[in-house]
Amino acid sequence: MSQSFYAGGAHIAVAPGTPSLSVVNPATERPLGTIPDCAAAEIDTAVGAAQSALLGAWGRSSGDERASAMERFANAMLERSNEIAVAVSQQNGMPLALSAAANAISAAASLQYYAGLARTVPPAEVRPALSFAGNIVVRRQPLGVVATIVPWNYPQGLAFMKIAPALAAGCAIVLKPSPETSLDTGLIADAAEEAGLPPGVLNIVTGGRETGSYLVTHPGVHKVAFTGSTAAGRVIAAQCGQALKPVTLELGGKSAALVLDDADMEATLGGLGFLSFANAGQSCFLNSRIIVARSRYEEMVDGLITLARSFVLGDPTDEATTMGPLITAAQRERVEGYVRGALADGASIATGGRRPQHLERGWFYEPTVAIDVDNRSTLAQEEVFGPVVAVIAADNDDDAVAMANDSEFGLGGTVWSTDRDRADSVARQVKTGTIGVNMWTLDPAAPFGGHKASGLGKELGPEGLDEYVNLTSLFLPTG
Numbered sequence: 001m002s003q004s005f006y007a008g009g010a011h012i013a014v015a016p017g018t019p020s021l022s023v024v025n026p027a028t029e030r031p032l033g034t035i036p037d038c039a040a041a042e043i044d045t046a047v048g049a050a051q052s053a054l055l056g057a058w059g060r061s062s063g064d065e066r067a068s069a070m071e072r073f074a075n076a077m078l079e080r081s082n083e084i085a086v087a088v089s090q091q092n093g094m095p096l097a098l099s100a101a102a103n104a105i106s107a108a109a110s111l112q113y114y115a116g117l118a119r120t121v122p123p124a125e126v127r128p129a130l131s132f133a134g135n136i137v138v139r140r141q142p143l144g145v146v147a148t149i150v151p152w153n154y155p156q157g158l159a160f161m162k163i164a165p166a167l168a169a170g171c172a173i174v175l176k177p178s179p180e181t182s183l184d185t186g187l188i189a190d191a192a193e194e195a196g197l198p199p200g201v202l203n204i205v206t207g208g209r210e211t212g213s214y215l216v217t218h219p220g221v222h223k224v225a226f227t228g229s230t231a232a233g234r235v236i237a238a239q240c241g242q243a244l245k246p247v248t249l250e251l252g253g254k255s256a257a258l259v260l261d262d263a264d265m266e267a268t269l270g271g272l273g274f275l276s277f278a279n280a281g282q283s284c285f286l287n288s289r290i291i292v293a294r295s296r297y298e299e300m301v302d303g304l305i306t307l308a309r310s311f312v313l314g315d316p317t318d319e320a321t322t323m324g325p326l327i328t329a330a331q332r333e334r335v336e337g338y339v340r341g342a343l344a345d346g347a348s349i350a351t352g353g354r355r356p357q358h359l360e361r362g363w364f365y366e367p368t369v370a371i372d373v374d375n376r377s378t379l380a381q382e383e384v385f386g387p388v389v390a391v392i393a394a395d396n397d398d399d400a401v402a403m404a405n406d407s408e409f410g411l412g413g414t415v416w417s418t419d420r421d422r423a424d425s426v427a428r429q430v431k432t433g434t435i436g437v438n439m440w441t442l443d444p445a446a447p448f449g450g451h452k453a454s455g456l457g458k459e460l461g462p463e464g465l466d467e468y469v470n471l472t473s474l475f476l477p478t479g
């Protein structure tokens with residue numbers, strides 16, 4: 001996609017003088033390529049192409065027709081799965097196996113799930129009227145042009161959690177990826193073309209915050225679907241509020257793993273290997289607070305030290321690597337600042353807390369276990385976005401729930417216990433969007449989205465489709 005953007009089914013050269021942004025491999029610190037920092041001219045063209053697509057055949061398409069296009073799109077993404085996995089790994093440092101699962105494969109799963117709903121959810125429902133003799137036809141209409149803005153940590157999986165329901169609803173899309181992970185979006189455009197998606201249904205503009213902001217406030221955009229930081233989410237919510245534009249926001253998290261006194265420690269540590277450290281801790285759902293029954297505290301800390309030391313840090317495209325680097329030098333410095341702050345607040349570092357000695361290049365940071373952490377301290381309250389877990393002792397289940405809920409955020413979480421009923425009861429008391437007993441995952445059928453500062457609205461599930469639909473009531477009197 002270098003020095004061009006994708007609109008109306010074509011790669012179009014950007015306006016003369018458009019600045020470039022360089023994309024850097026965080027494992028090697030070497031440049032991978034450049035992307036244009038698109039501005040008004042490119043965004044106007046992309047939004048215009050989306051509007052034209054809605055006036056054409058796509059705007060009149062049936063759910064079955066859209067579902068067939070989406071199924072072809074899913075297959076085209078799967079055909080490119082390996083290429084996409086490598087392209088994303090090189091840009092964001094995600095280990096290859098995770099990159100495969102969380103990008104093309106996840107994208108295809110979202111497309112297939114919402115293709116199923118496009119086929120089966122009726123476009124209209126007829127209800128008998130209560131105030132007059134006749135019927136009301138409640139029609140589900142597409143919201144229109146959707147701006148999709150995503151971060152770099154799970155770039156394609158997150159993008160398709162928006163693109164798939166938007167396509168199923170009959171919307172057209174302008175995608176703005178994160179500047180750190182934009183080079184792989186050329187493969188998305190190729191897949192859309194191979195699938196025969198009509199020109200203008202999916203458009204892609206690259207760039208940074210200004211590009212995103214222009215797109216959000218564009219009068220031709222009817223809905224904004226955003227995943228990213230809570231700080232940016234607040235700005236976008238205010239802009240959408242001003243324009244009375246529907247918006248969904250998937251934001252930050254500081255989720256808790258509640259480890260009860262009867263937990264199976266081996267199984268708990270097995271689960272937390274992914275849930276507390278995935279993608280070098282750069283995951284919104286991260287269980288970055290481990291709230292453990294005081295009677296199991298020492299055992300938990302010992303297990304976490306062994307777990308943290310078991311990760312193999314290195315080149316993310318090497319299949320032996322289980323943890324890659326942080327996304328930028330600035331992000332690593334931010335993580336280091338949190339660790340310094342934790343020490344100043346009275347916590348101790350049981351393992352990690354430094355850059356790995358054996359890797360000379362790349363923004364790597366050792367998996368870190370901070371112990372004796374106060375739940376009110378900065379480390380326990382703010383999203384670090386790095387491989388740093390805070391271990392906190394709880395006196396009993398009520399204490400654990402109170403600490404889990406004493407947070408600005410509410411996105412994910414887990415409860416670990418060998419007593420299912422007890423774990424179920426504890427899980428129901430945690431104020432969060434999704435929570436799992438002895439496991440956690442994303443499931444296409446489960447609405448995903450945060451409470452409190454973790455977001456607004458839902459993705460996935462039938463509820464995720466409703467976010468792209470306008471309901472219109474048509475009154476049809478009899479006679």
Ligand code: NAD
Pocket residue numbers: 149150151152153154158176177178179207208209211212213216227228229230232233235236249250251252253283284285383385411450454455
């Ligand atoms: P970020 O908010 O800085 O950027 C995300 C995207 O928004 C990028 O494409 C960026 O260019 C764009 N952007 C930034 N400011 C904008 C603005 N004012 N207007 C329009 N666009 C703007 O976030 P990041 O650092 O790239 O990603 C990490 C954050 O994303 C973390 O807080 C993480 O928790 C969150 N996240 C949330 C979820 C979720 O589902 N809840 C999933 C993944 C990541």
